[in-house]
Amino acid sequence: MGRSFNTIAFDPSKCDGCGDCMRACASVKYDSEDTSRSLIQILGRETDKGSAFELALCRQCGDPKCTTVCPAGALTKNGESGVIEWDGSKCVDCLLCTIGCSYAGIALDETTGRVSKCDTCAGNPACVPACPHGALRYVTTSNIYNEVGDWEDLFAPGLAGCQGCNTELLMRHTLRRVGPDTVLATPPGCVPGMGSVGFNGTTGTKVPVFHPLLTNTAAMLAGIKRQYKRVGREITALAIAGDGGASDVGFQSLSGAAERGEQMLFMVVDNEGYMNTGMQRSSCTPYGAWTSTTPVGKSSDGSHLSQGKTQDAKNLPLIMVNHRCAYVATASTAYMEDLYEKLDKAIQASKTGFAYLHVYSPCTTGWRFPTDQNMEVARKAVETNFVMLWEYTPDTGVHFTRPVDKPLPVTDYLKAMGRFRHLSPEQIEHIQKKVEENRRIVERLAENAHAA
Amino acid sequence: MEQTQYLIVGSSHAALEAITAIRMHDGEGSITLVTRDPHLPYSPTVLPYVVSGRSAPDNIALRDAAFFEQNRVGYRPGVAVTRLDTTRKVAELADGSAIGYAKVVLATGASPAIPPIPGLDQVSYHVLRTLDDATRLREAMQRSRQAVVLGAGLVGMHAAENLVKAGANVTIVEMGPHLTSGYFDQTAAGLIEQAFVENGAKIRTRSRVVGLAPEGGEIVVALEGGDTLRADLLLVATGVRPELDYLDGSGVATDRGILVDDTMRTNVEGVWAAGDCAQARSFYGDEPVMNAILPDATVQGRIAGMAMAGDPGLKPYAGGVPLNTYHFFGRHAISVGSSAVPEGAQERVRFDPASGRHLKLIMKDGRLLGIYGVNEFFDAGVMAQLIQRRTDLSAVQDRLFEQPLTVGRELMSQIWR
Numbered sequence: 001m002g003r004s005f006n007t008i009a010f011d012p013s014k015c016d017g018c019g020d021c022m023r024a025c026a027s028v029k030y031d032s033e034d035t036s037r038s039l040i041q042i043l044g045r046e047t048d049k050g051s052a053f054e055l056a057l058c059r060q061c062g063d064p065k066c067t068t069v070c071p072a073g074a075l076t077k078n079g080e081s082g083v084i085e086w087d088g089s090k091c092v093d094c095l096l097c098t099i100g101c102s103y104a105g106i107a108l109d110e111t112t113g114r115v116s117k118c119d120t121c122a123g124n125p126a127c128v129p130a131c132p133h134g135a136l137r138y139v140t141t142s143n144i145y146n147e148v149g150d151w152e153d154l155f156a157p158g159l160a161g162c163q164g165c166n167t168e169l170l171m172r173h174t175l176r177r178v179g180p181d182t183v184l185a186t187p188p189g190c191v192p193g194m195g196s197v198g199f200n201g202t203t204g205t206k207v208p209v210f211h212p213l214l215t216n217t218a219a220m221l222a223g224i225k226r227q228y229k230r231v232g233r234e235i236t237a238l239a240i241a242g243d244g245g246a247s248d249v250g251f252q253s254l255s256g257a258a259e260r261g262e263q264m265l266f267m268v269v270d271n272e273g274y275m276n277t278g279m280q281r282s283s284c285t286p287y288g289a290w291t292s293t294t295p296v297g298k299s300s301d302g303s304h305l306s307q308g309k310t311q312d313a314k315n316l317p318l319i320m321v322n323h324r325c326a327y328v329a330t331a332s333t334a335y336m337e338d339l340y341e342k343l344d345k346a347i348q349a350s351k352t353g354f355a356y357l358h359v360y361s362p363c364t365t366g367w368r369f370p371t372d373q374n375m376e377v378a379r380k381a382v383e384t385n386f387v388m389l390w391e392y393t394p395d396t397g398v399h400f401t402r403p404v405d406k407p408l409p410v411t412d413y414l415k416a417m418g419r420f421r422h423l424s425p426e427q428i429e430h431i432q433k434k435v436e437e438n439r440r441i442v443e444r445l446a447e448n449a450h451a452a
Numbered sequence: 453m454e455q456t457q458y459l460i461v462g463s464s465h466a467a468l469e470a471i472t473a474i475r476m477h478d479g480e481g482s483i484t485l486v487t488r489d490p491h492l493p494y495s496p497t498v499l500p501y502v503v504s505g506r507s508a509p510d511n512i513a514l515r516d517a518a519f520f521e522q523n524r525v526g527y528r529p530g531v532a533v534t535r536l537d538t539t540r541k542v543a544e545l546a547d548g549s550a551i552g553y554a555k556v557v558l559a560t561g562a563s564p565a566i567p568p569i570p571g572l573d574q575v576s577y578h579v580l581r582t583l584d585d586a587t588r589l590r591e592a593m594q595r596s597r598q599a600v601v602l603g604a605g606l607v608g609m610h611a612a613e614n615l616v617k618a619g620a621n622v623t624i625v626e627m628g629p630h631l632t633s634g635y636f637d638q639t640a641a642g643l644i645e646q647a648f649v650e651n652g653a654k655i656r657t658r659s660r661v662v663g664l665a666p667e668g669g670e671i672v673v674a675l676e677g678g679d680t681l682r683a684d685l686l687l688v689a690t691g692v693r694p695e696l697d698y699l700d701g702s703g704v705a706t707d708r709g710i711l712v713d714d715t716m717r718t719n720v721e722g723v724w725a726a727g728d729c730a731q732a733r734s735f736y737g738d739e740p741v742m743n744a745i746l747p748d749a750t751v752q753g754r755i756a757g758m759a760m761a762g763d764p765g766l767k768p769y770a771g772g773v774p775l776n777t778y779h780f781f782g783r784h785a786i787s788v789g790s791s792a793v794p795e796g797a798q799e800r801v802r803f804d805p806a807s808g809r810h811l812k813l814i815m816k817d818g819r820l821l822g823i824y825g826v827n828e829f830f831d832a833g834v835m836a837q838l839i840q841r842r843t844d845l846s847a848v849q850d851r852l853f854e855q856p857l858t859v860g861r862e863l864m865s866q867i868w869r
Contacts, residue, residue, distance in 0.1 A: 100833055
């Protein structure tokens with residue numbers, strides 16, 4: 001199986017061209033103050049909107065061209081670290097690699113007459129901590145994928161999900177992480193629709209899985225967990241439910257199990273509606289969103305105009321905080337490191353009490369965005385504070401895990417998908433206000449936690 | 453008779469890329485590589501450095517035996533294909549055996565083109581295309597006091613520099629008007645010539661050898677016009693051409709090389725060709741050309757492999773763009789793109805005699821056609837992208853001309869970061 005690798009990421013919007021990264025690189029690599037020797041090159045340029053900054057740096061390509069055009073076998077991709085390594089004893093200084101690279105990632109160092117390229121300082125790049133603006137990040141998410149890739153995949157190969165859905169990612173990662181000693185409950189929704197309950201008389205998972213009613217998921221799972229405890233077997237009781245199954249008709253049993261502190265991990269995959277049955281609204285559908293039951297347009301007799309959902313979404317995770325669960329957190333697949341930390345904590349908490357994990361899941365079919373945009377939509381939700389990533393334990397209270405200090409306007413999120421296309425300026429203003437209100441509520445909880 | 457799904461003929465860049473591309477898509481189909489060269493795969497481009505002693509012959513392999521094992525490739529070095537029977541789909545080999553194939557890629561490279569000079573068959577001379585050639589030339593070079601190099605292409609110039617550095621008196625004889633024509637323009641050639649002359653080499657351009665004869669352990673080189681040169685070492689470096697005799701009767705269409713379409717397929721079903729032996733579309737026109745350069749061999753090999761394996765991700769060949777780099781006496785020259793200046797195109801040249809920095813841009817309708825530099829470094833891969841993408845550079849062309857390195861990087865970061 002292919003490995004994934006760490007990478008240096010650049011956010012040009014945070015860069016002011018100060019050059020600290022280049023000074024750090026030249027200093028660490030060559031003990032030089034000459035930034036032209038830096039292996040990371042930041043380039044400034046004037047635009048009508050002011051200065052913009054561009055980057056030239058080795059991408060450590062997965063399918064590198066420089067290695068294929070080297071006549072001396074001096075460039076090789078290290079299969080462990082992902083770094084493209086240069087062997088100076090083999091290199092003949094022919095510069096053909098600079099022809100192969102489309103990214104100016106390997107170039108002539110005029111001081112030595114040899115080529116030079118970034119080697120990520122053996123996994124501890126000097127440029128990243130030198131950046132005072134956070135424009136450079138060393139992304140180590142790959143560790144998760146490599147580690148998870150070594151664990152057993154407990155879902156059937158091939159799932160019947162919509163193209164571009166992130167739920168398969170979520171299902172496979174979660175089940176790999178909780179491991180084989182798990183009993184899984186998947187009430188009606190996208191998850192069983194994608195295949196967890198199986199096809200043709202076989203289950204879709206390698207762990208016991210059952211298909212409760214929408215109404216009784218938490219109750220059934222609580223009973224099963226108690227039976228296993230009674231016979232002395234340690235299992236993780238895991239529910240993967242949709243927002244409809246959790247926040248609407250399933251809420252009574254969910255609330256009951258949480259209040260009793262049943263030992264389970266209840267994961268909600270929140271795609272903000274009943275997406276597998278034809279995209280009806282749920283209590284988690286946000287204000288203004290189109291669904292098939294909150295339509296957009298004139299009524300058939302022309303008497304009134306409908307503009308999407310007229311109520312605000314229920315904030316289910318905050319309601320779960322008010323159950324004083326052992327663990328409550330929100331997460332997003334655009335922030336896998338964050339999600340994984342929370343998953344680990346939730347699994348741990350489920351051994352002694354009720355753990356609740358609320359994962360936002362953009363729905364390419366129901367929200368109307370291109371199938372390759374799922375992560376981008378998920379990221380925009382967080383960057384605009386439409387979705388906030390936080391966690392709660394009874395001891396530490398609520399705190400943000402990925403605070404967004406300078407949120408983008410909510411329109412950046414809304415315009416990424418079709419279900420908000422019809423919004424009037426007043427509706428957008430309403431949503432922006434709600435975003436800020438929600439933010440203040442969580443902030444207040446977080447402040448109180450600190451005060452305590 | 454042995455049977456294989458994919459037969460690879462040749463073992464250099466195009467062949468190796470074809471193997472990688474096949475294995476990306478088809479992990480199971482049997483692959484067999486036959487090559488006449490007895491050594492582990494190497495690049496002809498590295499050979500001048502073997503001659504100079506900079507690269508040890510046992511340290512230039514592009515792949516090791518483990519590569520063939522990991523990719524489950526039957527590796528048969530030291531066996532040439534002598535005939536290709538495309539009707540029965542069988543390759544006959546020099547050792548008398550034969551191998552049946554479903555699909556074959558011909559990546560047999562090129563061999564030195566030997567000019568028809570009277571007396572050449574009477575004298576002992578060197579060429580430089582294989583590792584064995586390089587080893588022989590290196591040995592002979594140690595003893596040489598008086599060397600003549602025929603041909604001022606990159607192979608000849610590289611070898612001549614090595615001979616100069618080894619202490620020989622070197623004369624370079626070139627028929628054309630200037631050195632390295634076809635790679636670099638006249639100004640660049642002038643700078644290269646100057647460097648050679650400063651280091652003691654003699655250059656005779658517009659000069660033709662009319663006869664060769666052995667005399668007392670040396671070679672007498674007779675030039676047109678009556679001059680004669682004496683040499684204890686003669687290197688013939690007058691270009692390369694593919695050997696295609698083994699294709700006689702195969703029905704595979706050839707011109708100067710093996711004619712291929714934009715997926716490197718020949719006119720015969722089940723037969724592909726890539727690299728220096730192939731004649732494919734030029735980026736600048738429809739006429740098929742020989743673009744016998746390393747980067748193009750890798751591109752063509754990749755395409756051929758993908759086409760053979762039926763990889764749906766295949767993008768057709770965009771046409772060859774000349775790309776060359778050349779190091780001489782500590783200086784470097786880079787050429788990217790066409791050196792032709794078509795009607796309506798502008799040539800922009802700047803040259804600083806003090807630093808020896810030379811830069812030339814050829815632009816048409818705001819698009820870059822070619823860029824050449826001596827001692828002026830720019831990212832050739834970025835420039836090649838600007839050419840191939842036909843990026844409109846009207847707004848930045850003055851800046852690009854002033855600062856090709858930084859402006860090229862800016863454009864890269866904006867357009868395809």
